[in-house]
Amino acid sequence: MKKFIAMLLAAVMLLSFAAVSAEDAHQLIYGASTEIGGDFSASDGWFTNNATDAMIRRMTDDCTTVVMNKEGAYIVNPTVAADVQGEMNEDGTKTYTVKINDGLVFNNGEAITIEDFVWTSAFGCSPVANELGAKVTAYLTIVGGQEYFDGTAPTISGLRILDDNTLSVQIVADKVPYYYDITYAAFTAFDMDFWLGDSVALKDDGEGVYFEGFTKDAVEETFTAARFMASPERVSAGPYNLVEFDQSSKQATLELNPNYAGNYEGQKPSIEKIVITRAEDATWADALKTGAFNFYDTITDGEQVNTAMDIIEDEANKEKLGYGFDYVQFDRPGYGKIMFQCDFGPTQFEAVRHAVAQLLDRNEFANTFCAGWGGVVNGPYGTAMWMAQEAEEWLDENLNNYAYNPEAAVEELIADGWVYDAEGNDYVEGIRYKKVTEEEAGDYKHNVKLADGTILMPLIIEWSSSEGNSVSDLLSVMLANGTQTAEAGMKINQNVMTFSELLNYMYRDVSQGAQYGIKTYGMFNLASNWSTPVYDRSYDFTLDPALVEQGYNTNFIFDETLDKLTMDMVYGVEAGDDAKYLEIWEQFIQLWNELLPEVPLYSNIYVSVFPDWLEDYEQTSYWSFENAIVYAKIAD
Amino acid sequence: MGKYILKRCGYIVVVFLILSFLMYALYNLIPTDPARQELEPLRQGLKADEYEVLYKQTRQRMGLDDPLVVRYLRWMGLWKDVDGTFNGIVQGNFGYSNLYKRGVIEVIKAPMGNTIFINIFSTILSLGITIPLGIYCAVHKGKRFDGATQVVTMLGYSIPVYIIALVFMFLFCVIWRIFPIMGTKTPGMTYANKWQEFVDMLYHITLPVIVMTFGSLGGMTRYVRSSMIDALSMDYIRTARAKGLKEKVVIYSHAWRNALLPVITSILGWFLSIFSGSVIIENTFSLNGMGRLYWQGLNNLDFELVLAIQMFYSIVSLVGSLLIDISYGFVDPRVRVDK
Numbered sequence: 001m002k003k004f005i006a007m008l009l010a011a012v013m014l015l016s017f018a019a020v021s022a023e024d025a026h027q028l029i030y031g032a033s034t035e036i037g038g039d040f041s042a043s044d045g046w047f048t049n050n051a052t053d054a055m056i057r058r059m060t061d062d063c064t065t066v067v068m069n070k071e072g073a074y075i076v077n078p079t080v081a082a083d084v085q086g087e088m089n090e091d092g093t094k095t096y097t098v099k100i101n102d103g104l105v106f107n108n109g110e111a112i113t114i115e116d117f118v119w120t121s122a123f124g125c126s127p128v129a130n131e132l133g134a135k136v137t138a139y140l141t142i143v144g145g146q147e148y149f150d151g152t153a154p155t156i157s158g159l160r161i162l163d164d165n166t167l168s169v170q171i172v173a174d175k176v177p178y179y180y181d182i183t184y185a186a187f188t189a190f191d192m193d194f195w196l197g198d199s200v201a202l203k204d205d206g207e208g209v210y211f212e213g214f215t216k217d218a219v220e221e222t223f224t225a226a227r228f229m230a231s232p233e234r235v236s237a238g239p240y241n242l243v244e245f246d247q248s249s250k251q252a253t254l255e256l257n258p259n260y261a262g263n264y265e266g267q268k269p270s271i272e273k274i275v276i277t278r279a280e281d282a283t284w285a286d287a288l289k290t291g292a293f294n295f296y297d298t299i300t301d302g303e304q305v306n307t308a309m310d311i312i313e314d315e316a317n318k319e320k321l322g323y324g325f326d327y328v329q330f331d332r333p334g335y336g337k338i339m340f341q342c343d344f345g346p347t348q349f350e351a352v353r354h355a356v357a358q359l360l361d362r363n364e365f366a367n368t369f370c371a372g373w374g375g376v377v378n379g380p381y382g383t384a385m386w387m388a389q390e391a392e393e394w395l396d397e398n399l400n401n402y403a404y405n406p407e408a409a410v411e412e413l414i415a416d417g418w419v420y421d422a423e424g425n426d427y428v429e430g431i432r433y434k435k436v437t438e439e440e441a442g443d444y445k446h447n448v449k450l451a452d453g454t455i456l457m458p459l460i461i462e463w464s465s466s467e468g469n470s471v472s473d474l475l476s477v478m479l480a481n482g483t484q485t486a487e488a489g490m491k492i493n494q495n496v497m498t499f500s501e502l503l504n505y506m507y508r509d510v511s512q513g514a515q516y517g518i519k520t521y522g523m524f525n526l527a528s529n530w531s532t533p534v535y536d537r538s539y540d541f542t543l544d545p546a547l548v549e550q551g552y553n554t555n556f557i558f559d560e561t562l563d564k565l566t567m568d569m570v571y572g573v574e575a576g577d578d579a580k581y582l583e584i585w586e587q588f589i590q591l592w593n594e595l596l597p598e599v600p601l602y603s604n605i606y607v608s609v610f611p612d613w614l615e616d617y618e619q620t621s622y623w624s625f626e627n628a629i630v631y632a633k634i635a636d
Numbered sequence: 637m638g639k640y641i642l643k644r645c646g647y648i649v650v651v652f653l654i655l656s657f658l659m660y661a662l663y664n665l666i667p668t669d670p671a672r673q674e675l676e677p678l679r680q681g682l683k684a685d686e687y688e689v690l691y692k693q694t695r696q697r698m699g700l701d702d703p704l705v706v707r708y709l710r711w712m713g714l715w716k717d718v719d720g721t722f723n724g725i726v727q728g729n730f731g732y733s734n735l736y737k738r739g740v741i742e743v744i745k746a747p748m749g750n751t752i753f754i755n756i757f758s759t760i761l762s763l764g765i766t767i768p769l770g771i772y773c774a775v776h777k778g779k780r781f782d783g784a785t786q787v788v789t790m791l792g793y794s795i796p797v798y799i800i801a802l803v804f805m806f807l808f809c810v811i812w813r814i815f816p817i818m819g820t821k822t823p824g825m826t827y828a829n830k831w832q833e834f835v836d837m838l839y840h841i842t843l844p845v846i847v848m849t850f851g852s853l854g855g856m857t858r859y860v861r862s863s864m865i866d867a868l869s870m871d872y873i874r875t876a877r878a879k880g881l882k883e884k885v886v887i888y889s890h891a892w893r894n895a896l897l898p899v900i901t902s903i904l905g906w907f908l909s910i911f912s913g914s915v916i917i918e919n920t921f922s923l924n925g926m927g928r929l930y931w932q933g934l935n936n937l938d939f940e941l942v943l944a945i946q947m948f949y950s951i952v953s954l955v956g957s958l959l960i961d962i963s964y965g966f967v968d969p970r971v972r973v974d975k
Contacts, residue, residue, distance in 0.1 A: 029823045035932070039737040045678050047737045130693060131719075135678070137686035175683070228738070247746040249821035250924050275823040280922045283817060286810050287922075292817045320813070500668035500937065503676075512667040530680070539684040550688055551672070551679075 026613060026634050028271050030625070031279030031293035036250050040234075040242065041227040042120055042190045046134035056252055056276065059626045062238035063112065065098050066186035067264050072386055072533035072622040074182050077264040080104065082165070084185050086575070092173030093143055093158070096185035100165045106191055106237045107257045115202045117187040118159065118167050119195075122202060122209050125149050125156050131216040132223060141184065143170040144208055155208035179573045179581050180534050194235040197222035237261075239269045239630050252276045263630055270633045271614075285311060291321050294611040297625050300332070302371025305607045312609065324612040329373075329605050333382040333621040334529035336369075336471055338599040339506075340522060343556035345444045346459050347522035349434075351416030352490075353596040356461070356523075357402035358409035359488055360479045366602035369474055374604040378402070379589040380528065382603055384621030385535060387585050394586060399593045406484040418459055418489065424450050432459040432489030442519065460491045464506070464521035466499040471525055471601065495521065502526075507551045525601075533622050537566040537588070555597035562591055637965075641958070648954045655950050656725075656943075660708045663939040671695040673937060674734060711940070730947075731940030735933065740944040744929070747913070750820060751925040754841050755910035758848040763903065766853055770860025775887060777865060785857065793854030801847045801920045808843055815843040818922035844921045848914065856906075860899055867895035897968050901960055908956040912949060 032052040041047045042061070044054045065081040068074055076084045083099040104112040123129050124138025125145040139145030143158025158170030171184050178184075192202065196219045201212040226234075230245030230252060240254035254274045262268045277293055285307045288296055299305050311317065311325060318324035338356065340347040347353060362376045378399040381388045388395065418432040427433070433448065433456040441447050441455040448456040463480065465472040472494070479485060480492040503509070506524055510517035539552045541562040547553070565588040573581045608619050610632075617632040619625065671694040679687060699707055699718050709715035711731065713724025723729050730740040773782045792800075809817040816822070820840045827833040867873065868891050876886045913927030926945065933941040 027824045037736050041737075045681070048674055048677055049737075050735075130697075133697065135675075135690050135694065137682065137690060140683075140686055140689065246821060248750055248924060249819050251819070251821055251823060253824060273824055277819060277823050278922050280818065280919065282920065283805065283922070286805065287817050290809055290813060290817050292819070293823065500666075500673070503672070504667050504669070507672070509669060509672070512669055516667070532681070534681070542684075547684055550684070550691070552684060 028274045028295055028611070028614070028629075029291075029293040030274060030276045030295045030297065031284060031287060032276055032297070033279050033281070033284075035278045036245065036252050036276060038230070038245055038247065039227055040230070041134075042188075042195060043124075043134075046129070046136065047227070048135070052276065055624070055626050056242060056254070058238070059240045059254060059274075059629075060234070060236040060238040060242045060257075061188055061190060062263065063104060063189040063261065064186055065100070065117070065188075066182055068533060068622060068627075069264060070618075070620070070623050070627075072384075072620075074180065074186075074533070075264065076182075076185075079261050079264055079266055080189075084182075086181070086185065088176070089170070092176070093170050094176040094181065094184075095158075095168055095170045097162070097166065097168040098185055098187060100167070102165065104189065104237070104261055105259050106189075106235050107241050107259050108235055109259055110191070110235075112189045112237060113192075114161050114164055114167055115192050116189045118161055118209060119192045119202050120188065120190055121159055121169065122156060122211060125159070126211060126214060127151065128211075128214055128216055128219070132220060141171060141175055143172055148208075148210070153208075155204075155210040157208040159209040161202075161204040161209060177571065177574050179570045179575055179577075180536065181575045183534070189237050191235040191237075195223060195226045239263070240274065250278050263627075267630050269630045271629060274629070288325070288609065289314070289317055289321075294323070294325075295614075295625075296609045299607045299609065300604055302369065302373040302604070305373045305605075306371055308607055308609050325609050326612045326614070327607050327609045328617060328619045329607045330620045331382060331384040332374075332529070332604040332606055333384045333531065334527060335377050335380075335382060335600045335603040336527045337525070337601055338475070339524045339526050339555065340597055340599075341506075341519070341524075341554070341556045342595075342597055343558070344442045344519040345446075345522040346434075346457060346461055348440065349416055350595060351412045351418075352459065352461075353599070354402065354412050355409035355488065355490065356479070356492075357596060357599045358405045358412070359482065359485050359490065360475075360599070360601075361404035362402070362599070362601060363404070365474060365478055368478075369471065369602050370604050373607070374602045376401075377600045377603050379593050379600070380537075380598065381535075381589065382530065382621065385530070386533070387535070387582055390582060391586055391589075395589070398586075398590055402596075402599070406488055410488050413459070413488065413490075420456055422448055422456065422458070424454060424456060427489060430489065431491050433457060434459070444519070458491070459489055460493065461523050462521045463492050463494050463523040463525075464502050465494050465496055465525055466502050467496050469525070472496070475525055475601075492523065506554050509551075535585075536570045538570050539566075541566055557595060557597045559591075559595060562588070562595065565591065637962075641962070644958050644961075648951075648958070651954060652947070652950060656712065656947055657708055659943055659946055660711060661704060663943060664704055664707065666937070666939075668937055669700075670698055670734065670937070670939075671700055711943075725947075730944040733933075733938055733941040735936045735938040735941060740941050743941060744926070744944070744948075747925050747929045748911070750923060751913040751918075751927070752910050753837070754844060754848070754923065754925065755913075757841065757845045758852070759906050759910055761845060761849045762852045762856060763906065765849070766856035767860055767899075769853075770857045771864050771887065771892060773857065773861045774864030774868060777861075782861075789854035789857045791854070792850055793858070795851075797847065797851040797914070798916045798920060800851050801844075801917060804843060804847050804850070805920070808846075816840050820923060841923070844917050844923060848917055856902065859902060860895070863895040863898050864891060867891040870894070893967075897964065900963055900967055904956065904960045904963060908952055908959075911952050 034050050034052045037050045037053045039047055039049055039053050040057045041049060049057065063080055065077055065084060066074055067077045080101060081098055082101050085097045086094055088094050100114060100117060106112060121138050121142065124136040125142060125148045127149055129136040139149040142156060144153055144156045145158065147153035148156045160168045162168055169184060199213045199218050203210055203212055230242045232243050234242050239257060239260045241257045242252060243255050244253040256269060256272050260268055279287060279293060279296060284296060287293055289311055299308055308327065312327055340353050342348050366374050366376045377383065378401050413432060418434045419427050420433040420435065421427050421430060422433060436455050436457045441457060444457060446458045446460045450456065476494050480494050485492060502524060504512045504516040505521050508517050539547055541557060541559065542548060542552045543558050543563050565584055569581060569584040569588060610617055613635045614632050615635045617628055619628045671691055674694055675690055695701055697718060699710060706715055710717050711724050713722050713726035717723045733740050733743045736743045769785065773785050776782050805817060808815045820837050822836055825836060873886060873891055876890045913925035915927040915931045918925040918928035919931065930942065930945050
């Protein structure tokens with residue numbers, strides 16, 4: 001037995017030595033909370049890449065004409081584009097002409113051609129893309145795209161290769177002017193031969209771009225191989241090369257691309273090697289502590305942030321590891337919320353929505369849920385947005401913050417007519433009732449009809465809450481089961497269900513069952529995030545029944561002004577007219593704050609932890625790891 | 637025997653077909669819209685007309701507008717797919733993973749390899765410890781060592797494996813830092829040869845294997861012990877001892893051979909389980925194995941992936957039970973499986 005144990009220990013020591021000896025002291029090991037799937041397709045949308053796959057792809061492909069800068073604004077990338085000009089046409093369309101710089105090369109040293117910038121847009125107009133399983137929509141935006149997609153035109157008339165360095169794109173009339181229309185001029189270089197093979201050509205004979213030899217059979221094998229390829233042979237043009245993806249261990253390795261031209265400021269990365277590996281929710285802290293990875297991106301949970309802070313302050317661990325940790329914090333570009341459906345039951349009444357907001361101590365809620373790492377917003381925005389920063393004072397002065405005030409909640413309810421009991425007598429205690437019209441009553445299941453025909457609606461809100469959700473748990477304690485709610489004469493029934501079922505009810509998706517079409521739940525708890533600086537709320541409050549059926553306006557709030565403001569905010573403002581955009585944005589936020597189709601609950605402060613040997617790492621809500629790492633360097 | 641095996645194979649086909657339809661129907665009755673789920677992450681970046689078109693195309697591509705039976709037959713490869721070809725299980729296509737964006741077979745390859753690699757070690761180690769330990773305890777029933785083993789195995793049997801995993805992880809990875817905490821590969825390591833890669837993987841899976849082994853010691857040790865105690869109390873053992881046979885011969889040739897019959901069911905079950913991963917161990921140690929893949933498939937409503945895994949396990953179970961039945965005949969000549 002002793003011999004066996006001795007042999008076992010010797011084997012372990014040998015294994016430990018063999019494995020640890022090859023580690024690099026200053027290797028950045030990124031712990032990703034989303035496992036790498038392995039699909040690094042040229043566009044995030046074609047196959048709905050997961051977050052980590054998309055991040056890796058963006059780290060390897062960054063030769064784009066229009067990019068986001070550190071401040072979250074879209075700008076022309078001078079490293080790639082010599083000039084970008086937009087011009088409105090008489091027919092209401094808009095043409096962007098883009099001139100590409102000379103001398104741009106892929107990671108293998110081969111020159112980037114104008115076709116490498118254009119083919120992805122042409123791909124988005126081709127029915128072959130659909131046959132390959134890609135989800136494309138470019139044909140709906142580019143003039144002539146629909147005809148090419150339908151096979152009624154041989155070329156995409158609105159997409160042109162004008163010379164070896166110049167391209168142009170004509171945007172359909174109903175999509176301009178658009179506040180973010182500079183993004184229509186964003187073209188990224190992807191090596192066409194690598195993605196589609198040698199047999200396909202992209203041509204322009206003066207009538208628009210078209211493919212030659214582009215069929216599913218001709219490209220499928222090459223295209224699929226390119227999507228999943230991770231090796232030094234992968235052709236790309238970003239700061240890093242994806243040199244390896246180990247399917248077995250789900251680890252990706254990225255190395256510097258010596259041929260990278262730099263980002264929009266000409267900045268090139270200096271961290272030579274980045275390894276991306278999976279971080280488990282249950283063990284990430286121990287993994288960080290023991291050096292299994294040394295970078296943990298965007299910790300969202302307040303308790304976890306506090307754990308990270310403990311690790312950062314742990315001097316003994318620093319000694320063991322040979323390095324310590326530092327962190328960067330930034331605001332969440334979004335918020336957790338209570339969402340109301342405003343076309344039936346008690347939540348159709350503004351006063352009820354206001355009362356719910358005032359019956360919940362949102363500051364306490366945010367503080368508890370975020371463990372001190374978060375705050376409260378009073379409208380549909382995140383504090384990271386430039387509009388919120390610009391209008392900070394205005395927001396403070398003009399928005400109702402719905403402070404915790406059960407008395408005020410009761411007053412609003414009384415003023416709105418919630419003054420009866422179930423028999424129609426004056427309210428004394430229990431659940432409040434309101435006399436409603438037939439139209440207001442609808443077929444809400446809790447309604448009471450008195451002998452004289454009067455319909456009474458009780459203040460009972462049915463709440464759809466997703467299972468295993470800590471926000472739901474806290475809401476249940478602080479709101480649904482709070483004494484202040486009962487004392488106000490309100491009852492909130494929590495109905496726990498899976499998230500997909502919650503979505504079915506939220507979208508009233510009858511295709512999944514007739515029950516989802518019945519107006520059942522007036523309250524949901526969800527979250528909103530804006531992962532890019534594009535704040536486009538068009539159609540979110542549409543009055544068009546067809547769009548509502550498609551899943552737009554999930555608040556079912558039909559307010560003409562709200563709809564008009566959200567449409568005008570992006571489609572009524574020329575690109576670059578920030579003042580007008582901000583003006584409409586403020587009007588929208590104020591109206592939203594009054595109508596209160598949602599109650600924002602909390603907006604977290606996120607934290608990313610990195611090794612203390614990493615310098616100049618500055619991450620923000622929109623300037624994420626793939627952007628920030630380009631500026632980071634190893635401390636002397 | 638041949639006729640019996642053929643008959644059982646026929647049963648396997650029938651059971652597989654019934655099971656496949658039931659499973660397919662169950663997953664498809666879950667009220668979720670795979671097309672909406674696929675487009676949900678893109679929704680914010682899409683304009684209304686774009687979303688509408690994509691939604692219709694995605695539903696059409698997934699064949700979601702067809703009746704359940706048609707979809708099932710397509711999945712089985714007995715009905716033309718939306719592209720007009722027969723392309724299902726019968727043709728060797730076990731489905732498409734919406735989560736990993738590729739064929740299920742492609743997705744399963746690497747996790748299956750990891751799971752088998754880990755489970756082979758764990759199974760051999762477990763059996764290597766539990767069988768001798770169980771026999772030793774049975775032979776020395778009531779002694780101090782037996783008592784101590786009973787207590788330890790009872791603990792191992794009672795403590796959930798995730799607790800064992802976390803405790804071991806804390807001790808071996810965080811406090812003593814002997815083993816890596818997760819994964820199957822040292823991040824960023826470039827291997828000079830396959831042997832180095834093998835050694836690195838071995839190093840990474842050592843702790844999970846120890847945890848899996850520790851967690852399974854209790855059950856099998858107690859099973860072997862109890863089976864051996866029964867066998868040792870038989871008259872033929874007394875006869876063998878009375879004949880003056882050596883104790884080793886009595887234990888291993890007479891008692892163990894007879895005690896093996898109930899044990900073999902479990903042992904074969906263990907060997908068959910090398911294909912199935914442990915959801916808890918693989919998730920705790922971040923191992924890319926079958927258990928974890930199955931769990932991720934379920935969490936992400938990736939039904940074709942989950943169905944393929946379940947169908948694979950169904951086949952393994954059906955074939956496994958046939959093998960167990962046949963093995964009885966080999967272990968105990970009194971058993972005639974073809975009767």
